[in-house]
Amino acid sequence: MTSILILGGTGKTGRRIARRLQATGRPVRTAARTDADAPFDLDDPATWGPALDGVTTAYVVEPTRQPGLEAGSRISRFVAEAVAAGVRRLVLLSAHGIGGADDSHPLKAAERMVRGSGVDWTILRPDWFSQNFSESFWLPGVRAGVLALPTGDGCTPFVDADDIAEVAVAALTEDRHSGQIYELTGPRAISFGEAVDLISAAVGRTIRHVDVDPEVFIERQVAGGVPPGVARLLTDLLMAVRNGRGAALADGVERALGRPPRSFEDYIAETAAAGHWN
Known part of the structure; x- marks a missing residue:
């Protein structure tokens, strides 16, 4: 029986995609370094x-965000091998802004390879995940009561990982998404200050967003073990929010699913009820 392969199958989007596909009885194979169907x-x-x-269908993720062409070339080599092995549909998780990124970005080469693969393809370009507040990057700060980021009063339309997963499932299983690039955002742009105020109200304790100098932010990341190139790239992405370059809304969720994207408030209500910020 042929399978749908989910790279990063234990990650934020991958596990959500796998769960949805399994619920419909489709054969799914998760792939990750640990705790997946395939190492x-x-x-x-x-x-x-x-x-x-x-495998005939694959969801492709590049976990590295470090600048340099080598990172992107890993996906290029994997895509070539996948097509040679019989994969006929590829869905790539890319990122917001890759259309205008220069060739040093690891996802630029990945997008180019997928589009030129000769098989059906769909590219997803999500904005910042809402779940970053509850599952990874920003969770320690939220729990500690202070989220220190170099974002100022800049706004961004956080997108729910469940929306990304639902779009991915549609692209993996429906022909009509072939050749589409979906820019994925939430329904409105909010600041990090407003985001933590909403979380504060939901959990009943004070959480503050503190603006921090970008160079200080880089130093703190490096001191915590983040490679300097990755720290600089992440800071540049957050500075784009600070400078107002991340506030544009996109219609990718609605184009793909025929419904509006999920609101940040709905995400907060569900996450708070589940106790993730306790």
Whole structure:
């Protein structure tokens, strides 16, 4: 039986996609370094073949955001092997702003390879995930009561990972999404200050957003073990929010699903009820 392969199958979007596909009875294979159906590492091509065996559709994720062409070339090499192995549909998780990014961005080459692969393809370009407040980057700050980021009063339309997953499932299973690039955002742009105020109200305790100098932010990341190139890239992305370059809304969720994107308030209500910020 052929499978749908989900790279990053234990991550924010991958596990949500797998869960939705499994609920409909579709054959799914998750792939990740640990805790997945298939052990998989983009840095180890020996893991690619077993993951691709019998696969005709693949959800592709590049976990690295470090500048440099090598990171993007891993996806390019994987895509070539996937197509040779019989994959006929690719859905790539890219990122907001890649259309205007320069060639040093690791996802630029990945998008180019997917579009030129000769098979059906769909590209997803989501904005900042709402779930970053509850599942990864910003959760420690939220729990500690102070979220220190170099974003000022800049706004961005946080997008729910469940919306991204639902769009991905549609693209993986429906022909009509072939050749589409979906820019994915939430329904309105809000500041990080407003975001933590909404979380504060939901959990009943004070959480503050503190604007921090970008160089100080980089130093703190590096001191915490983040590679300098990654720290600089993340800071540049947050500075784009600060400078007003991240506030534009996009219609990708509605185009793909025929409904508006989920609101940040709905995400907060559900997350608070589940106790993720306790």
